[in-house]
Amino acid sequence: MMPSSLYIHIPFCASKCYYCDFNSYVSTGEVMDRYLDALDIEMGILSREMNWEPLQTVFFGGGTPTMFDTRQSERMMNILHRHFRLAEEAEISVEANPGTVNAEKLQVLREGGVNRLSFGVQSFHDAILKKLGRLHDSLTVYHSYEKARQAGFSSINLDLMFGLPGQTVEIFSDSLRRMTELAPEHISAYSLKVEEGTPFAVWQERGKLHLPPEEDDLAMYNLLMETLEAHGYGMYEISNFAKNGHECRHNKVYWRNEPYLAAGAGAHGYVNHVRYVVESSVPAYIEGCQAGKRPVVEQEAIPEAIRREDTMILGLRMLEGVRFARFQERHGIEMRDLFGDITSRLEQRGLLVRDEVGVRLSRQALPIANEVFSAFLIS
Numbered sequence: 001m002m003p004s005s006l007y008i009h010i011p012f013c014a015s016k017c018y019y020c021d022f023n024s025y026v027s028t029g030e031v032m033d034r035y036l037d038a039l040d041i042e043m044g045i046l047s048r049e050m051n052w053e054p055l056q057t058v059f060f061g062g063g064t065p066t067m068f069d070t071r072q073s074e075r076m077m078n079i080l081h082r083h084f085r086l087a088e089e090a091e092i093s094v095e096a097n098p099g100t101v102n103a104e105k106l107q108v109l110r111e112g113g114v115n116r117l118s119f120g121v122q123s124f125h126d127a128i129l130k131k132l133g134r135l136h137d138s139l140t141v142y143h144s145y146e147k148a149r150q151a152g153f154s155s156i157n158l159d160l161m162f163g164l165p166g167q168t169v170e171i172f173s174d175s176l177r178r179m180t181e182l183a184p185e186h187i188s189a190y191s192l193k194v195e196e197g198t199p200f201a202v203w204q205e206r207g208k209l210h211l212p213p214e215e216d217d218l219a220m221y222n223l224l225m226e227t228l229e230a231h232g233y234g235m236y237e238i239s240n241f242a243k244n245g246h247e248c249r250h251n252k253v254y255w256r257n258e259p260y261l262a263a264g265a266g267a268h269g270y271v272n273h274v275r276y277v278v279e280s281s282v283p284a285y286i287e288g289c290q291a292g293k294r295p296v297v298e299q300e301a302i303p304e305a306i307r308r309e310d311t312m313i314l315g316l317r318m319l320e321g322v323r324f325a326r327f328q329e330r331h332g333i334e335m336r337d338l339f340g341d342i343t344s345r346l347e348q349r350g351l352l353v354r355d356e357v358g359v360r361l362s363r364q365a366l367p368i369a370n371e372v373f374s375a376f377l378i379s
């Protein structure tokens, strides 16, 4: 299977959020220019060295890709189009943060073919945004969202978080209400996970991070599902909701365990059953590209046994689940011959639903999805 998706990592942010372990740095415009020089080289090599089909999906993630100014944003789009051919109706997404877009920049992105914007809103409660170390406030969300609409973006995702310090179910409910009033086409909502090496992890260890109790976290997730369903959003993945026709095609490639190319510092790709990781340090990445090669620091061939498990674990994240026919076609073996015992056990516990086309998570399994996924780790 040849890749027809490309992820491009832009590792710059205006400041570092206290919970963030993504590969992102606060940097200068001059470094960003040199990063784009390097990306130009890497993308050129990538497009020549790899076999790929006209791209169906492209995702500029970060970091904050809209940290680039208008000229740099135009360059970012030119680099993509110079090295890669895109399929008609390709989905091109760009992650943005409230307060980092203006009319000119958005125009340049639109002209470059970007048709999907994703804003990291996280909360509409200013005190909580401060606790997260976010730079924007709720008013900025409204301004940036309005600018995106004025620029003609008709597919917008807003990210929301729950289980945050100082957050009650009522506060989360208010953020949800304000988000649905804005009526974006797509909403992604994640529970906070305290990651090692972040200020939050340090504060947690010192007993200074006060998170809501587990039952509130669960109540927020249930409220999320009920509210978005009532507002016409289809839940298509355990954390993702979309209006009709606005599911993120790029992310579905990951969940279907299909191949994708990746470029940029710290990016992860998956091609020919090999997962690879690009150098994450920006200076080392730039140096590697200047030397005329892709600065790939890790490559791991994924054995067939692990690929089968991945197909189950990633596929069950989607509410459509894993289809028997697709599994057979991908792996040359029936799902029931490999995982029949496991799926039966989970079905008996009410955690999986099986019908004539495949298996999927039951409603009651959604809050404990990780427990279901771990049952498929057999190799």
Ligand code: SF4
Pocket: 012, 013, 014, 015, 016, 017, 020, 021, 022, 024, 062, 063, 064, 097, 120
């Ligand atoms: S804006 Fe996003 S990528 Fe940047 S520091 Fe905050 S969470 Fe991390």
